[in-house]
Amino acid sequence: MEYRFEHPDEFRAFVRDRKSRKPFDKICTAKEAVSRFVADGDYIVYDFSSLTRGPQSLIREVIRQKKKDLWIGAEFTLHESALLTGAGCATRIDVGFLGYGNYIGQAVCDGRVKVYEWTNGGLALRILAGARGVPFLPTRDLLGSDNLSVSAAKVIPDPYTGLPVCLVPALNPDVAFLHVHQADIHGDARIFGTNLFALEAALASRRVIVSAEEIVEPDEFRKDPMRTTIPYFLVDAVVHAPFGAYPGAMPARYEIDLEHVDRLNGIRNDDQMRKYLDENIYSVADHEEFLDKRVGARRMKELRRKASITEGYR
Amino acid sequence: MEYRFEHPDEFRAFVRDRKSRKPFDKICTAKEAVSRFVADGDYIVYDFSSLTRGPQSLIREVIRQKKKDLWIGAEFTLHESALLTGAGCATRIDVGFLGYGNYIGQAVCDGRVKVYEWTNGGLALRILAGARGVPFLPTRDLLGSDNLSVSAAKVIPDPYTGLPVCLVPALNPDVAFLHVHQADIHGDARIFGTNLFALEAALASRRVIVSAEEIVEPDEFRKDPMRTTIPYFLVDAVVHAPFGAYPGAMPARYEIDLEHVDRLNGIRNDDQMRKYLDENIYSVADHEEFLDKRVGARRMKELRRKASITEGYR
């Protein structure tokens, strides 16, 4: 069964040779970040879901740039798998939870996109393995299920107990997209609330693009090291992207735009898909123009106001 | 090579049957906690070192209660391994870093205590395996070294690359001691600053004794979930222990008592050991009497004053 895998020594060599440890100004536009760090054929992973802190502005930029033959690793992929498939960008998806809407389901049935089942736990564990520099990690799930038989997971007898144990191969994506609450110009980043595998993905991926609601001073991070989610030297590009998770929510910053989400959920065929892509992505130059022309200040103000729960998000 | 190991299914059954998920008042004295939850022959693990946030008041209580045949898992064991060995409590130590002073070194040479080498990384990984409910975890260190040959770590060919990979067996201690900045009566606990494997040890151990500098309201934890280190249902006993890390430091609370530490470092033979134990442990009824009669309010005030760096510890 086809699976993405990189020898840990090759990944390490990339990290040694191609990741700068210097704190320099990495601020750029989404356009620059995506054109520089995402290539056709890449494997992309991202943190959280379409509805919660997903890197939606970066996903839209990938579509705008018409990247091809992408393989995405997605835990909770609700809309971006459909959009990336509909736009002809993604041809393979590792899941996760391939949620909802008929479009993506039909695309799988039609063979327009291949889906590989790893389960949420399996995918998170693969990324942890990639972050820990080991070729695999063991787990006591997947066992006995058909997810096991359609994946590249393997079963070995545990040398300590004789128990059958499932091994999942490490995953080292080409690119990780992380949408965060705060970042500095070097790439230090903070996420508030839960995350799926933010630090794991940053450590495991060759390239890391951070998009941030807010840019703060580098000194902030050194004053409060317990709150740092990602240190700068894992990061390649920092995009300042207020409302970057739109139409999803950014916890404690703005709420979901349910109306827009319903429009996404309603996409059932290629005509509707093309219409959505044209209107929301191709016809606008960038995220800022999208916000101005397709969302609008009034709507954004309203979504901000709805985000009334801030306790714990700091 | 002898090693502590419990079948993951046995550990799980203990967790199912013997760990309460109810939030009840677990406040008790160190005397009660140790007599109830530490038995002769137990394997004990604890977080951090003799000099930084070590559970020193609990260690002294173990000595006071003359527990026997203990096996301790210690990353940075500077003094407690010597004290526990000198007092006849510990007979086996998994390290880690077996620091310093001549007493413990001589005890190893004399065969009074057996030391097993796992290295800091190996021990932390064993505890992570115990916390993740898997019988082992893989790593790309220990390989080629003699630590490998004197431990129960095993080498297998990685089924994905063929690379030799080292596996360390899970560690599920009988008891974990965690000295924390804040806890509530149910056992929710916060540590500020780095930790070695606090949550790992709490999840991996059958019994968890938390000693806390400060007792706070349970509601505090739900208001700030990112700061919770350990949730209550992993914890069996909560001991209110101001200066519980003494003579070591509690980050941002009080500094090391270097004078007392030098006295500990100076112990070179059994006479000196007996004298130290008599004076500081056997001759006082508990931690509070120790603080009153052997440390004193003036000294404590001074050590508190020295802890001038508080940035980030909250």
Place this chain on the structure above:
Amino acid sequence: MPRKVEFTDTEFMIAQGARLLEDGKTFFVGWGIPQIVAILEQKLYVPNVEQLFECGAVGPQSVLPFVRGTMGGPQNTYRSLQWLNMNWAFSYSASGYMDYGMLGALQVDPYGNINSTYLGGTFEKPERRFAGSGGGNQVASHCWRTVVIIKHEGRRFVPKVEFITSPGYLTGPGAREKAGLPKDTGPYRVVTSKALFGFDERTKEMTLLSVLRGITPEEVVKEMAFRPRIAETVTEIHPPTEDELRLLREEIDPSRIIIRGEKMTAIA
């Protein structure tokens, strides 16, 4: 005097689910309906239950009304004990700390195996494709007792699921252990819109335990594509109580986006 209650099939499943759990236990909550079950049970029956979400929320206490869709958002992870990440969430379950897990399903078979991946065709070329496991596989593998919630429709109860997304008892007694899954785990109950099933202790086969007041065991069984075992005494399940319905309709889901469904009636 007997009184007729009206409710939806979804409301009935949620109410049943909420009555199942014990106080002082932990509950690994799947996406969607299980979230509503967890809220209702905690409000009404078992205040001391800690929930776990796979996104890393330990002990969340959702705000009401329930906000659909965003399990990881501030409303659903409100007042958690701890916010972590996914690998930690599954450590809690893998090490034995999760008593109950609750999952939806497309299909279930006599051994409680769950399919939520596809229907018809093959895995590579399915006729209909669905969301798949999410974290369901881990929940069904790690939790001590897994509860399945599924609408009582014939096509959903099949002799053999087309794809085992989340493991039940697999091929029967001992099969989970042989596969390496944690000992003494497995499906505990199947909650449907008409009945409640357990699993025979010896054979591990699905067993009809109770039916909704006013429905006969035969009516329940004839809609299934396999014949379940039937308990010696099949008990009666009372329809949703006034408290259950009031909470669901007024506090938890006033816009009725989740609790809507097929209308049903029964004698209260």
Place this chain on the structure above:
Amino acid sequence: MPRKVEFTDTEFMIAQGARLLEDGKTFFVGWGIPQIVAILEQKLYVPNVEQLFECGAVGPQSVLPFVRGTMGGPQNTYRSLQWLNMNWAFSYSASGYMDYGMLGALQVDPYGNINSTYLGGTFEKPERRFAGSGGGNQVASHCWRTVVIIKHEGRRFVPKVEFITSPGYLTGPGAREKAGLPKDTGPYRVVTSKALFGFDERTKEMTLLSVLRGITPEEVVKEMAFRPRIAETVTEIHPPTEDELRLLREEIDPSRIIIRGEKMTAIA
């Protein structure tokens, strides 16, 4: 006009260590003397170096004067970029993010294998027992370039270490890779109180590169229990500079608890 400098062997080792590293690199810092090296180098030569401590401090910038003993305390982990834990710290190194590692040693052999566990007797019944690996094994396994700091005493340079606590090139070329250790890693330099060694690219044997001004290669070699390779041109190491000594003595360790040692002199 030549001027005589006085310094201790420890001061010389620290100064040498501090001159070795490149700017813009990461540095996995072992307990004790490597901490002082890291502080001195960052103050004087390479401001953009991020340190890592195994206790989970990423990018710490210690306060001065240096506080001995407590690597995990607020003084030494001050102004870190991130505070994590040990398993995360070793993930940074295992995934290839740590350029340099620095470790002390009891004994070292021609392949740069390090013993810090025991001397004499057997592992089970040693004559003298020391601290052992700590995280040294991981540092020497994961970092791209490991630097060993060791006092120049004959008994410390042995043909074969009694116990490999932290791996050097093991038995020679290819042995690390064969054992499964990450590719292209290994000992880079051995800093002593008299000299500096590297490792031959082909044979992986320890090679004398430089000696302290005023000492001959022969004097250095005759104190060792094995004969190292000797570089075609052995260069001269200048003694601690005024800046180095001032920083060490006035700012970093004014109580001279760490920098004390055997007195040495050389021509500045």
